[in-house]
Amino acid sequence: MKALKRTACAILAAGMIALTGCSSTTSGHQTNATNCKPAHDGIQTITPGVLTVAHYEYPPFAYVEDGKLKGLEGEVLQKIADMECLKINVVPGDSAAMITSVQTGRADTTLGSWYRTKARSEVVRLSEPVVTSPLALVSKTGATTVDDLTKLGSVGAGQALVGVGELKSLLGDRLKLYPTNDAEFADFQAGRIQAIVLGYGAAITSLKKQPVEGAEIKIIEADSRLSSTVNVGQTNFPTKLNNNGLGQAIDEDIKTLRNDGAIADIAKKYGFQAEIADPGTPNLL
Known part of the structure; x- marks a missing residue:
């Protein structure tokens, strides 16, 4: 492409x-x-x-x-x-x-x-x-659960991502919002954030475009604290x-x-x- x-x-x-x-x-x-x-x-x-x-x-x-x-x-x-x-x-x-x-x-x-x-x-x-578009987590730790997510440092997400309110409740000031995937992956590459929450398809494309050594993409396991992981x-x-x-x-x-x-x-x-x-x-x- x-x-x-x-x-x-x-x-x-x-x-x-x-x-x-x-x-x-x-x-x-x-x-x-x-x-x-x-x-x-x-x-x-x-x-x-x-x-x-x-x-x-x-x-x-x-x-x-x-x-x-x-x-x-x-x-x-x-x-x-x-x-x-x-x-x-x-x-x-x-x-x-x-x-x-x-x-x-x-x-x-x-x-x-x-x-x-x-x-x-x-x-x-x-x-x-x-x-359908399952919610995914990109990190270097292989995090797959909401509990894993809460133990990370700064986490990025898109401004319009569904569940931003829930992520704010879980992460507080550690959640950083971005207007584009390119912007959040640039910060991930630079080490300014430790993980990104986004749709699985977008995660695959973005990580291929802006690779980060050691980063993995995992679909987030179902957890009622992040409702879009329960109802995909x-x-x-x-x-x-x-x-x-x-x-x-x-x-x-x-x-x-x-x-x-x-x-x-x-x-x-x-x-x-x-x-x-x-x-x-x-x-x-």
């Missing part, structure tokens, strides 16, 4: 709370076809014929390469856009702005391993689960609460892609086990 490259626009967006005005458009093979018939009629998007996607780089789930959405969820969302004859307009921003951008109608949806959570269900419409997180493509038409179309398209094996095939392409494409009954963390 080519080295991931941030556009100048995405660099400007880093650290900002709101989406920037910079954007790039990608389109699937069906979107330009005059005979394209959408799988669902009457879908409403911010711009007719366009799916506006709030985006931050979160490989292997979502990133932009050669002007196109890539990653496990990036390719799934592109397939959905093709099914609905929609072009994709990617609007980059900081991770903390993604859900808010959908909530306020500045984006139709977002991607990047956003778990289905009760708190998010109150501000956006959560879609059918896309895949399910990712989704959220939409605005009152846009049921778009939300229902995405739900049904995800089911179609799951049933025909497309999601499992994409998952395997990015190094996941096919089983994550069968997330089971929808849950809320």
Whole structure:
């Protein structure tokens, strides 16, 4: 895979709370076809014929390469856009702005391993689960449990990671929050933090990109003190609460892609086990 490259626009967006005005458009093979018939009629998007996607780089789930959405969820969302004859307009921003951008109608949806959570269900419409994404711990000690985690020194986590509140309760001032995986792994490489908590897929990609001698990735063992280790997180493509038409179309398209094996095939392409494409009954963390 080519080295991931941030556009100048995405660099400007880093650290900002709101989406920037910079954007790039990608389109699937069906979107330009005059005979394209959408799988669902009457879908409403911010711009007719366009799916506006709030985006931050979160490989292997979502990133932009050669002007196109890539990653496990990036390719799934592109397939959905093709099914609905929609072009994709990617609007980059900081991770903390993604859900808010959908909530306020500045984006139709977002991607990047956003778990289905009760708190998010109150501000956006959560879609059918896309895949499961277990929570992992990267350290040099081989830590696998919450007890192990509490005995470590400083620990890094993403600002928007599910369970940040629980991690703060467990670690207090020893928890350090970051806007990007690159930033937290840079501190891990430099020894400024002793471990990182993040999704398993992102951990694999980030450690490969920014290796740390002696570091290991372990899925955190189930513990009620960190609820997302008990109910494994399910990712989704959220939409605005009152846009049921778009939300229902995405739900049904995800089911179609799951049933025909497309999601499992994409998952395997990015190094996941096919089983994550069968997330089971929808849950809320």
